Amino acid sequence: MSELVRDLARVGRFEHVPLYQRFAYVCGGLLIVSGLFHAVVYLVDGGPWEGPVSWRKPIVFGLSFGVTLVTLAWMLGFLRPGRVVAWAMVGILSVASIGEVALISMQKWRGVASHFNEDTPFDESVFSMMGLLVTVVIVLTVVLTVWSLFRLDAPPSLALAIRAGLVTMLVGQAVGAQMIVEGGNTYGADGALKVPHALSLHAIQVLPALALLLLLAETAERQRVRVVALGSVGYAVLIASTLLQSYEGRAPLDPGPVVTVLALLGLALLVASGLIAVRELTSTMHRPSPASR
Numbered sequence: 132m133s134e135l136v137r138d139l140a141r142v143g144r145f146e147h148v149p150l151y152q153r154f155a156y157v158c159g160g161l162l163i164v165s166g167l168f169h170a171v172v173y174l175v176d177g178g179p180w181e182g183p184v185s186w187r188k189p190i191v192f193g194l195s196f197g198v199t200l201v202t203l204a205w206m207l208g209f210l211r212p213g214r215v216v217a218w219a220m221v222g223i224l225s226v227a228s229i230g231e232v233a234l235i236s237m238q239k240w241r242g243v244a245s246h247f248n249e250d251t252p253f254d255e256s257v258f259s260m261m262g263l264l265v266t267v268v269i270v271l272t273v274v275l276t277v278w279s280l281f282r283l284d285a286p287p288s289l290a291l292a293i294r295a296g297l298v299t300m301l302v303g304q305a306v307g308a309q310m311i312v313e314g315g316n317t318y319g320a321d322g323a324l325k326v327p328h329a330l331s332l333h334a335i336q337v338l339p340a341l342a343l344l345l346l347l348a349e350t351a352e353r354q355r356v357r358v359v360a361l362g363s364v365g366y367a368v369l370i371a372s373t374l375l376q377s378y379e380g381r382a383p384l385d386p387g388p389v390v391t392v393l394a395l396l397g398l399a400l401l402v403a404s405g406l407i408a409v410r411e412l413t414s415t416m417h418r419p420s421p422a423s424r
Contacts, residue, residue: 135347135416142289142346144208151217155204158225159197162232166193169236183244189236195332196228202335203275206293209285210278220271227267234261247314262311269304276301288355292342295363296335302370303331319380326383327373334366337401341408348411358404365400368393 140146148156166189173186180187204221212220234257238245249255276297283290306328310316316325341362345355372393376386386394 138347139343143205143343149208149217151214151221152204152208155221155225156201158229159199159201159204162193162197162200162228164193164197165232165236166190166195166197169193169239183246183248184239184242186239188245189232189239192235193232195329196232198336199332200224200228202339203272206275206279206297206335206339209283209289209293210275211282211284220274223267224271227264227271231261231264231268234264265307269301269308272297272300272304286342286346286355287352288345288359289339289342291356291359291363292338293335295359295366296338299331299334299338299366299370303328303334306331306374318377321382321385322377322380323383324377327370327377330373331370334370337366338363341404344405344408344412348408348415350411350415354411358407361407362401362404365397365402365404367397369397369401372397 169186169189173180173190176186179185203224207217207220235245238248238254238257243250243254245261246258248258276294279290279294279297283293285293306324310324310328313324316323316328318324338359342355342359345358372386372390375393376383376390379387379390381387381390
């Protein structure tokens with residue numbers, strides 16, 4: 132197991148972490164701790180999980196922004212940025228992420244809605260500031276995505292996973308922008324835009340994790356690329372099913388036949404890619420070392 136951890140640190144480039152990444156990891160860790168703290172508060176205080184004023188907001192946003200900040204900072208290392216550029220990007224991302232979660236948490240502690248709340252001048256200014264901070268994150272994500280298309284110091288399979296994850300994240304951010312335009316996350320009668328929004332945002336964790344598993348296995352790089360491509364297609368089809376369901380105005384638990392087929396197909400492709408990666412890694416771990424042959 133210790134050898135597997137060392138290999139993961141090597142292929143994931145976690146061995147020699149530059150200072151700018153450590154800073155982002157600390158900030159992301161604080162956001163994750165904030166989400167976990169509010170989860171404990173929710174267990175003690177209770178109240179509804181859904182609704183505009185619930186502990187769900189600081190919990191979900193703390194965890195999501197924290198994991199996303201850590202992931203983006205990790206991906207930035209494969210772009211080989213200069214010191215000034217690296218610090219500028221992680222600094223702005225960290226401040227924007229912490230500010231967003233802090234404002235959301237503050238509004239919950241005040242007992243008012245954090246999103247789409249313009250009841251008072253103060254609440255309106257808070258929501259406007261949240262929109263500005265999210266816009267900053269979106270702009271930097273676009274920069275990272277375009278940058279990754281031209282320069283990415285990573286094996287082809289991992290490069291594909293990073294690029295696919297970033298592009299998919301932009302889809303989620305676009306859905307988030309539409310939610311602001313719509314004035315809520317409901318489309319039509321019961322369409323829940325927050326489902327494709329959340330699912331799209333976290334492809335940047337799922338797809339690179341798949342690629343890292345494959346890099347730990349003694350598999351040809353061409354095979355790794357095919358498996359990552361399979362997982363990427365599966366994830367895209369799964370997101371497409373949630374988008375179609377939302378734009379049809381259907382509730383998350385009320386899929387139509389086309390949505391059901393797409394969702395099952397996407398899930399099957401994604402699970403298949405994961406099972407292949409686990410099988411290859413397991414086979415590598417059980418293979419006798421050259422010294423023991």
